[in-house]
Amino acid sequence: MHMRQPRIILASASPRRAALLEQIGVEFSIQPADIDESVRDGETAQALVQRLAQAKADAVANNAVDALVIGSDTVVTLDDAIFGKPRDQAHAAAMLQQLSGRTHRVYSAVAIVAGDRQANRVSSSDVTMQPLRPEHISAYWASGEPRDKAGGYAIQGLGAVFVQHLAGSYSGVMGLPLYETARLLIEFGVNVLVV
Numbered sequence: 001m002h003m004r005q006p007r008i009i010l011a012s013a014s015p016r017r018a019a020l021l022e023q024i025g026v027e028f029s030i031q032p033a034d035i036d037e038s039v040r041d042g043e044t045a046q047a048l049v050q051r052l053a054q055a056k057a058d059a060v061a062n063n064a065v066d067a068l069v070i071g072s073d074t075v076v077t078l079d080d081a082i083f084g085k086p087r088d089q090a091h092a093a094a095m096l097q098q099l100s101g102r103t104h105r106v107y108s109a110v111a112i113v114a115g116d117r118q119a120n121r122v123s124s125s126d127v128t129m130q131p132l133r134p135e136h137i138s139a140y141w142a143s144g145e146p147r148d149k150a151g152g153y154a155i156q157g158l159g160a161v162f163v164q165h166l167a168g169s170y171s172g173v174m175g176l177p178l179y180e181t182a183r184l185l186i187e188f189g190v191n192v193l194v195v
Contacts, residue, residue, distance in 0.1 A: 005190060006068040006114060011060040016156065017072055020176040024192060026185065033059040033071060037084070045077040045107045046122055053109035054120055061113040068114040068188055074175045076151030078104040083151045092152040093137050099151060101131035103165075106151070108172035110181045114188050121184060123177030125168020127155070132162060150175075 010021055013032035021028055033056035039048055057071030076083040078098055086092035103126050111120035145159060146152040153159035155166070155173045171178040182192045 006188070007064075007066060008190070009060055009064055009067045009069045011056040011069050011071040014072075014175055016154075016174050017176040020171050020174060020178055021070070021181070023171075024178055024182055026190070026192065028070070031060050031064070031069075033057075035059050037073075039082055045075050045082050045105070046109075046124070048082065049073045049075055049107045049109035050111070050120055050122055053111040054113075054118065057111040057113040057118070065115065068112060068185075068190065070181070071111045071113070072109060072176050072181075074106060074108040074150050074172070076104055076106050078102065085148055085150055086146060086152045089138075089141050092141055092146045093134075095152040096129075096132055096137045096140070096146070097134075099129045099132075099153075101129060103128040104151065106168070106173045108169070108175060108177045110177060110184060112184045112188055117188070119184055119187060121177070121180035123169045123172035123180050125166060125170075125173050127163055127168075127173060128165040129162050130164050136162070 008028040009031050010028045011033040035055045037052055052073035053071045057069045061069040083095050106125045109122045143158050145154050145157050155163055169177045185192045
């Protein structure tokens with residue numbers, strides 16, 4: 001007998017996360033979580049993404065008791081500094097200038113809450129950027145792409161031309177690590193492609 005799949009909710013407004021979840025054949029609805037994403041004093045990037053992914057899933061699960069809720073969060077780090085989404089053009093340019101010609105780390109967490117069960121996983125990837133000239137950065141800002149991206153770039157878009165090397169999870173750098181997401185979904189009884 002086929003077990004009924006739970007109702008799945010993605011606690012994110014990110015079109016990239018939705019596209020990634022669709023990519024692995026998961027049916028879901030979207031309900032963004034409104035949480036405080038401030039970094040706590042002394043909090044590591046890994047602890048931050050885990051906490052925020054869990055908080056997003058918890059916030060939506062509180063009002064959807066019969067659903068399985070997926071929360072996710074992604075941050076870029078360099079020299080122990082956490083890079084979130086740019087506030088404006090100057091902030092984006094400063095972030096990209098710091099990432100220029102260097103290798104940074106991207107942490108992406110996924111959390112699942114279903115009733116009284118919860119679990120989360122973190123993916124870590126290293127991304128090496130080519131050296132960027134100021135004209136590259138200003139042209140990239142003008143494209144509109146960096147505005148809502150952690151670290152001020154999108155690996156799945158025009159920002160890909162800046163990425164010399166990736167060691168880790170492409171989907172994790174995009175915002176939802178699919179390997180970890182699939183493992184969690186299977187643990188929670190969701191039929192995902194056999195892995």
